[in-house]
Amino acid sequence: MALRVEHDIFVVRQRGREVAAAVGLEHQDQIRLATALSEVARDLLRAVGGADVTFAVDLDEQGRPQVRVDLAPVRPLPDGRYEPHSGAVARLVDMLGVVDREGDTVVRMSRRVPVSSQALTPERLAELRTELGSSAPGSALDELASQNEQLIAALDEVRSQRDELAVLNEELQETNQGVMALYNQLTEELEATNQGVVALYAELDEKSAQLRSASESKSRFLANVSHELRAPVTAVIGLSRLLADSASDPLTEEQAQQVGLIRSSATDLLSLVNELLDLAKAESGRLEPNWAEVDLRAVFGQLRGTLRALSTRTDVELVVEDPPPPGTVRSDEVLLAQVLRNLLHNGLKFTERGEVRLRAEVRDERWWLSVADTGAGIAPELHERIFEEFYQVPGSPRIGGTGLGLPYARRVVRLLGGTLELTSEPGRGSTFTVTLPIGGA
Numbered sequence: 001m002a003l004r005v006e007h008d009i010f011v012v013r014q015r016g017r018e019v020a021a022a023v024g025l026e027h028q029d030q031i032r033l034a035t036a037l038s039e040v041a042r043d044l045l046r047a048v049g050g051a052d053v054t055f056a057v058d059l060d061e062q063g064r065p066q067v068r069v070d071l072a073p074v075r076p077l078p079d080g081r082y083e084p085h086s087g088a089v090a091r092l093v094d095m096l097g098v099v100d101r102e103g104d105t106v107v108r109m110s111r112r113v114p115v116s117s118q119a120l121t122p123e124r125l126a127e128l129r130t131e132l133g134s135s136a137p138g139s140a141l142d143e144l145a146s147q148n149e150q151l152i153a154a155l156d157e158v159r160s161q162r163d164e165l166a167v168l169n170e171e172l173q174e175t176n177q178g179v180m181a182l183y184n185q186l187t188e189e190l191e192a193t194n195q196g197v198v199a200l201y202a203e204l205d206e207k208s209a210q211l212r213s214a215s216e217s218k219s220r221f222l223a224n225v226s227h228e229l230r231a232p233v234t235a236v237i238g239l240s241r242l243l244a245d246s247a248s249d250p251l252t253e254e255q256a257q258q259v260g261l262i263r264s265s266a267t268d269l270l271s272l273v274n275e276l277l278d279l280a281k282a283e284s285g286r287l288e289p290n291w292a293e294v295d296l297r298a299v300f301g302q303l304r305g306t307l308r309a310l311s312t313r314t315d316v317e318l319v320v321e322d323p324p325p326p327g328t329v330r331s332d333e334v335l336l337a338q339v340l341r342n343l344l345h346n347g348l349k350f351t352e353r354g355e356v357r358l359r360a361e362v363r364d365e366r367w368w369l370s371v372a373d374t375g376a377g378i379a380p381e382l383h384e385r386i387f388e389e390f391y392q393v394p395g396s397p398r399i400g401g402t403g404l405g406l407p408y409a410r411r412v413v414r415l416l417g418g419t420l421e422l423t424s425e426p427g428r429g430s431t432f433t434v435t436l437p438i439g440g441a
Ligand code: ADP
Pocket: 346, 347, 350, 373, 375, 376, 377, 378, 386, 391, 392, 393, 394, 396, 400, 401, 402, 403, 404, 405, 406, 407, 430
């Protein structure tokens, strides 16, 4: 197409739009290309008196189809350069600039064709070419009318977009305020929670300090009282023994009986005092094990001897099995014997018929020493309570005892690096198991 007079601008514009529509550009893109074309055409007409306009469809650098318009100016461009009078024009197309076409300088613009549009085969292009060739260009007035229509449509679109933008902006602002409010609320809540936690921790620290000091006072009290009681109680026992001695003045039968009661009560009291003292010592951490390689066979042998004498019931058999190899444990012999004696003693006390059995096993680098009896057993809910100080199972036979043996035994076993646990079912007897690391704590 030749662009020589003002009127040609309209024709070029119209053709541009037709070509853009024919290759499948969207409506908006058709108008963009046509508008850019008419602007550039106007510039060239003014600057160099016109151009020869060529429409083409080809591939861009990335091999994608594009529609291309070359405007070859009729006179050389000043300095061989071209700048559209408005920067916005260049944004209407994908590319707008001066290129060298076989030695001639031409102004070129191009716009990519969407892939979704129908395949632009050579046949299809030939068809388009004939179609466009046969249609006569409309008059300037026609083009002006259509341009007006397009302008109104574009204005409408801009307005509706602006309204939409305003609504969006408003929504965004509201959302922002909501988020800020939520954030503030969360911050406040977090702060309040933090303060609560800090206060709670302070209280907890205070409480545990109180607890510690209460427990220390208790141990100190027990130790002091027991210690102070021991001397007079021992004196009472000695004096009552002296009174009953045949070398002293003879007592009446009744007096002898009363002195006997004093003595046995004092003896009970002394054993309670001694146990309290032991427990206080273990609790205050002043009990230091005397670590040595302990021969379990020897300990078991001794227990067998001393406790046989204790088991007065003929219906109960005391069985002490021989420990398997290695037969030794790193521990405190006196404390360990004390614990086992205590457990065996309990077994004998609370078993009416059957047996009380001490046996040793090695499993997982530990000794498992168990004292099993065939006595009445202990209800599951009391399995932990009997390890509390002074607790005695209600209804169990009152055969001496203070309720201090098991709590003391458990403390000592822990000191030796082990555990003391009970398994028992009422009616089926009880088994107390001491585990100890073979190599010591
Ligand atoms: P004590 O034997 O001096 O009463 P312990 O602390 O040794 O105190 O035991 C606490 C209580 O646990 C006992 O009074 C008894 O009720 C119960 N008990 C302990 N060993 C056995 C056992 N082998 N069978 C049944 N009950 C037991």
